[in-house]
Amino acid sequence: MDSKTPTVFFAILLIISSILCLQSRADGTGSVYFLDSDTHNYFQSQPSESKSISLPEVGAAVSVLLGFAPPSTLSSASSAKLNEVLKANPFNRPHAVFLLEINGFEDKQLELGSNSDLSSKAFKSELAIGDADVQLSDEDELSLISLNEPLPMEFTDTDITNFASLFGGSYVNDELESLSGELTIPLANDAQLKLDMSKEADRKFVTGIISLIQNVQRAKQVHEDLVGSGPTPAELINGRFDGFKAFQEQYGNDDIVQKGAELLTTAISKIYSSLQTTYKGEIVGTVVFTKSSPAKQSDTILNIKLATNPSPRWLEEEKEGSNDAARILIAEVLLVRRTLAWITGIILVIATLMGVWFLLYMPLTRDTLLYSNVKLD
Template sequence: MEFRVCSVLSLFIIFFLISPRARSEDSGSVFFIDGTGHQFLRERSPDHEVEKPSLLLQEVGAAVSILLGFSPSSSLSAAGSSKLDEILVPNPFKRPRAVLLLEVNGIDDRQIAQYNEMFSNAFRSTHILGSDKVDIQFRDEDDVSVLLLDEPSKDCTEKEISAFASMMGGSYASNTQEPLNGVLTIPLANGAMVNLHMSKKSEREYVVALLSLVRNVERAIQMHDDLSQSTRNPAELLMGCFSGIKALQEQDGAESIVQDGVELLLVTLTKILGSLQEAYKGQIVGVIYSHSRTTQELSKTLDFVFSSHNAARLLAEDKALNVSLAEVVFVRRTLAWVTGLILLISTLIGICYLLNMPLTRDTLLYSNVKLD
């Protein structure tokens, strides 16, 4: 009896130790959405849905670097290069130099592909391995312009909510007695309607996060217009992390509202990508990385960093010499006079030798034309 109990406990301990590792290895899916009219990604094979190749987070970051027109990290393995070759067009002169990199927390891969046609037709890679944070490295701040899409926003106005509702084909019924406590109604792709009550904390946080994302994308489009009129031509990275689904998951009985929130987010992302494609004239690729974990379990996994320049090596005194300024001036003047005298004496000796040189053919000056 004791042996059976010990065996069961041992198996339970082994399973407990292994299961977190297994969960950390599979950390979501990534969707590559090509530009309109410009093929920056390879055509998908008919077996793509069956293959569903796995990628490392480092390889996702390397793909973003390549799309921006930069060389990937030197730590990229040969196997990783082969995987990226199956996704990206090999022509180095055909890069969009603009990428929308958005990390979405709390969404399962099946939820995205099931409810949205654009994502279901995108180049999808499941089983993203690795849970450690990955930094996309850039050499110079002048080479790439980075705009963060997850800048915090305290709140929103009813005017912004109404404008967002109109953009999505919905409506906003404001509360005349209590401002910002109305009901936002948005139609979904399947014909259903989702009602978000601003009076509920979780739904309000979700709407604020969604409006912040839209607002930051509009700011990115304005920045792109400014850069297109300037002499600079940097690559553009629009980068952010959306965590609004986490707020809905904390609500009691949140299954239905979370599903509606996921569908509304996907419809909003479709609108956002359409606006970006129009503003960038198709010269932009969307990279959406989704995973079911929340920010409470894991912070933002994809970030960027600028590598510092190699500072010029300058000669400097290791230790200060205990000498006066007059002594330093005396030594320098002495070296200058001695060097000048040596050059003067050498010049005079050279002139004397030239003046007294015999004028015969059998000299070094005429050795090349010596006949006998």
């Protein structure tokens, strides 16, 4: 064997590993913005040098903000990093988080402070993208609301008109065909964004923002119902926005892409401001920017996992993935218990009614046991 063979082999391995490393850096990075409250301070002030944060650390931060303990697997270095982001007071937690993932572009295209005051309340950090879980308590202590629920009805020209009015714009619809008009939105510095609803990329971008706004409205209604029904659980409003990706792929580096990013910025600002009003400042935002989208449309980079505590009620629930024998055994146990409970209850009711009847209609004679010690003349 040639002596140069091992050297060539290791050189090839080095080149391949370098390529993979560069690829992972190109597709595996992003950034995260922690948006503070209008009336409370839940985050530390932005340091002069921003440090990178990993996705598991973001998940741990979300858990702490909701009032739950961070994962036990969190390292001491990660715990120290959380202390640099979050306020140290454990009694000062919002117990409500607006978690939004924006996929398909880098955050330099969408500076949150370009036309809003969100940047003054934002703690920004570079993010290493990967899979991570958000470990939370069971579902009885958490209200989990998805922002990617399908809407019951198709979008109409009226929805586009209302959307344009929300941003001070206008929509000229096509009388011959629905969703084919021109949408005009005013932007900063007297600029305008004009979108053609007959184009698929423009329509997906706009309807994606409308869907996001309407699902946030649904989340606010759920919050108001929870407040009126008793103790309010922790609330996580979680969603993903993919509407910008097709828009950018359609126009590339055109100026309209930057204008579209500015429109999305304004939409996020309005959404977050409305949440602040509804929650009276007791909510924070976490906006994650990623360059690449998840493999599945239903996936998010932060997987929400609820801890399960053993409870008798689990006997009544079918656990996904359990075998047929276990389900049959559970059903038999429940049938026996319910049968015994019903039979015992029926016997007690009958015995009680009979006892009451005999007491009420007992004859008053000397032989009566109740009056056996009473002397009657």
